[in-house]
Amino acid sequence: MKSLTLNESISFNGVGLHTGVKTNITLRPSHIGSGIFFNRTDKSVIIPATWHNVISTKFSTNIASNETEVKTVEHLLSALSGLHINNCEILIDNIEVPILDGSSKVFVESILKKGLKQQDSEQNILEIVKPVKFSCDYGFAELSPNSSKDKGLNINLESSFDGKYEDQDIKISNLNGNYIESISNARTFGFFHEIEYLKSQNLIKGGSLDNAIVIKDKKPLNKDGLRYENELMRHKVLDVVGDLYLSGYPIVGTYKGFKTGHFITVNLLKELFSSNDNYKIHKIN
């Protein structure tokens, strides 16, 4: 697979889910080998989108460099990963990526409208060769080599929303093939009874029914309902795809998890990179 960047720059603006601040971002084509990186234009600081730079994972994935932060990077990274874009500069003039409609749909559709540009170099991929696992008191995630019939990144998630919403599980096979149709439209979500707590933590200042699903008594409060019966789990897949892109590579392997979140996936990446024996980086056709 060739390296990919954008055909031309694309701009977005909106509010951040947690800070409520208004932010402008511009995705700009970038040269071979540059990777995905943020450029905080108001502070003149470059922040590469890698797991080393993660500083917190509480309700969003937040990265920083030189004490300059970009919050809630996961949905934009998910869109770039789903579209196989591996070189892109993200100009951002404030602290948080706009939440837009709560999914990665707006990013994906706008990028596809302007088109992708193939670059004269093959992409490196990261192939899992040894299983790695991260567990904590409520859940776990593991990455293992694909079985011989599986290609690309496969994701198999289970969760239990503890009486808050019906239990759901989802398996997305060969994700590279169905990200745009199956995953990119799934919106972020929260539970009504958690809203006061999140507000007390100074979070979700920009949250509304226009950019998040809110579940109360096992039903969405959003007047148009859900986009998919299992939209919540699909959004969890969207988040996993975004967080895994902090590896810096498209991953070939199988991700399995229970009650996953940003904390679990980022720690799984730390585990993955703790030994060179766990993975192989190479080019594929």
Ligand SMILES: [Zn+2]
């Ligand atoms: Zn999310």
